Amino acid sequence: MGFLTGKRAIIAGIASNKSIAYGIAQAMHREGAELAFTYQNERLKGRVEKFANEFGSDIVLECDVGSDESIDACFAELGKKWDGLDILIHSIGFAPKEELEGSIVDNTTREGSKIAHDISAYSFLAMAKAARPLMKGRENPSMLTLSYLGAVSAIPNYNVMGMAKASLESAVRFMASDLGPEGIRVNCISAGPIRTLAAMGIKGFRKMLEQFSGAAPLRRNVTIEEVGNAAAFLSSDLASGITAEIMYVDGGYSTVG
Numbered sequence: 001m002g003f004l005t006g007k008r009a010i011i012a013g014i015a016s017n018k019s020i021a022y023g024i025a026q027a028m029h030r031e032g033a034e035l036a037f038t039y040q041n042e043r044l045k046g047r048v049e050k051f052a053n054e055f056g057s058d059i060v061l062e063c064d065v066g067s068d069e070s071i072d073a074c075f076a077e078l079g080k081k082w083d084g085l086d087i088l089i090h091s092i093g094f095a096p097k098e099e100l101e102g103s104i105v106d107n108t109t110r111e112g113s114k115i116a117h118d119i120s121a122y123s124f125l126a127m128a129k130a131a132r133p134l135m136k137g138r139e140n141p142s143m144l145t146l147s148y149l150g151a152v153s154a155i156p157n158y159n160v161m162g163m164a165k166a167s168l169e170s171a172v173r174f175m176a177s178d179l180g181p182e183g184i185r186v187n188c189i190s191a192g193p194i195r196t197l198a199a200m201g202i203k204g205f206r207k208m209l210e211q212f213s214g215a216a217p218l219r220r221n222v223t224i225e226e227v228g229n230a231a232a233f234l235s236s237d238l239a240s241g242i243t244a245e246i247m248y249v250d251g252g253y254s255t256v257g
């Protein structure tokens, strides 16, 4: 019996089998959780249905986190299938590609900044708002999002995404404080760089991977399986005392100069 047996989790952010959300789904499925999945739009629907099938799930819901109507419709539909929810996984981030290179001062636009903050930071709060009623009365419910070191360090080319991740990490602390009295925990994993669709949009990403693996105490990059295992732990009763935490799964890189 896995340590997530009896838990129901909704996972947002699977775009491919390289996605961090895919690694999280794998670990949670292995540990016995029942899973539901969301997809951003029709383009991704078929792909996400295939992944859901792989994890024994037939709950696949549209959820464009840039739209409150889409989020509300998604959780209304989930409420018809499940009478409660234990785990929310938010593994979503986006900024227009042109914003992720060169000078942050010259290249960041008002519109690009709005989009990055809306999709990468505010959307976690928006999903939490919709998930909250379904978590009422559950044991140790948990919300989890994904961040990156660029939230706290000026990493070349990460630019406006760094600003959005700083906002996201701040949201984690405020949300944990707000939802804690209801027993809901809110945490974040700050993952080391991993080759995914979203990451390949960052200029010089390959160099970033090399720099991390060269300097991290473990002298290698981390995998979606390792992030998945940490996510499964943080979402489980084993982590019942942990909230408002930014947990680094980065081979120790953030601790070395």
Ligand code: 0WD
Residues within 6 Å of the ligand: 013, 014, 015, 016, 018, 019, 020, 021, 039, 040, 044, 063, 064, 065, 066, 091, 092, 093, 094, 119, 146, 147, 148, 149, 190, 191, 192, 193, 194, 195, 196, 197, 198, 199
């Ligand atoms: O190195 C990395 N890959 C790291 C990623 C290091 C540390 C953190 N992260 C974060 C990302 O910033 C993001 O928050 O992890 C999260 C997941 O990212 P990922 O697994 O690297 O990326 P990917 O496989 O591309 O999944 C992100 C997905 C989108 O994929 P595409 O490639 O189609 O943009 O986020 C989803 C979408 O499926 N997404 C949305 N979902 C709903 N509504 C939206 C939206 N508006 N926009 C993007």
